Amino acid sequence: MSFTIKKEGEIVVVDVEGQLIVGNRQELKQKVLDELERGEKKFLIDFAQTGYIDSSGLGVLVSLSKKIREQGGELRLANLNDDLKTLFELTKLDTLFQISDTRDRALASF
Amino acid sequence: MAASPTNDAGLRVSLEVEIPSDVAYIERVVELIRHPCAELAYNAHQLALNVPVALSEAISNAILRANNEDPGKRVFVRADVDALRLVVDVQDEGEPFDIDDNIRDATDPDNIEREDGRGLFLMRALMDRVERFDANGAPAGNVVRLILTRA
Structure with a gap:
């Protein structure tokens, strides 16, 4: 499991592998x-290569979302598979995050 | 290749795993238990979501909350898997706790931005049953039992 960070224009993209x-x-x-x-303000976390997320992982996403907002930034999520979507729906975190089907979107x- | 349901009928896999109170071990224990579930043709969603997430929650609770990451305390995981259901007991060496105490609705708008409080909620949502009872004998502790019917 690892995290890869790269810049796409002015957006910081984080890939969660594993x-x-x-x-x-x-x-x-x-x-x-x-x-x-x-000083980065725009963040995208891409879950295309992610297996599962537990409650601690969800908690970190919630925490980062708050901290980024407090700094005037934005956090978006992309590429949740069906099971990760179910996890976000169960916890109603799909109402907290802006989630896109693809990285490009x-x-x-x- | 997963076995056909017919061939699965008489098959039962039991395993016991003992780990230190260190969260670095959780992923490996989850894989050890997920593997026989895959062999017994549990469905893809159970293998990708229900089993790993609920197990991860139960083991991390044992390590972090019950054992307080005490290096002198261990976590014991016993799993029985057959074509009907998965039963997992996660035993800690901590003080007794009430699993129904401090239950908070993690989906309540007032709680949605909380960083914590989703562990037990997810266990209950992803398993058919979640029970807690006292461990028999030594070491004393709690057992959290997770039960999932194969789908």
């Missing part, structure tokens, strides 16, 4: 907060 769970959530949080501290939505 699971986003209690064992690695702090790594994701720190990587995004480092970018936020550097998410990038175009900023």
Whole structure:
């Protein structure tokens, strides 16, 4: 499991490879907060290569969403498979995040 | 290749795993239990969502909340899988707790922006049954039992 960060124009894109769970959530949080501290405002987290997400992983996404908003930025999510969509729907987090079906749509939505 | 339901009928897989109170072990335990479920043709959603997420929650609760990540305490996971259902017992060495205590509706608009409080909610949503009872014998602790009927 790992996180890859790259820039697409002015958008910071994070790919989550493998699971986003209690064992690695702090790594994701720190990587995004480092970018936020550097002055980045637009963030996209892409789950195309993600297995499963546990409640700690969801909690980190909620926390990052708040921190990015507090800095006047935006966080969008993309490429949730059917099971991840179910997870977001169960927890009603689909109402909190702006979620796009594809990376391109998410990038175009900023 | 997953076995056909007919061939699955008499098959039962039991396993026991013991880990230290370290969240780094959770993913491996989840895989150890997910594998026989796949062999017994549990459906794709159960393999990708119900089993891994609920298990991950139960084990992380045992490590973080019950055992407080105490390196001297262990977590014991026992799984029985057959063509009808998966039963997993996650045993900690912590103080007794009430699993129904402090239940918060994680989907309530007042709670939606909370970072925590979704673990038990997800276990209950993704499993058919979630129970807690006292561990028998030594070491003392809690057992959280997860039951999922194969679909």
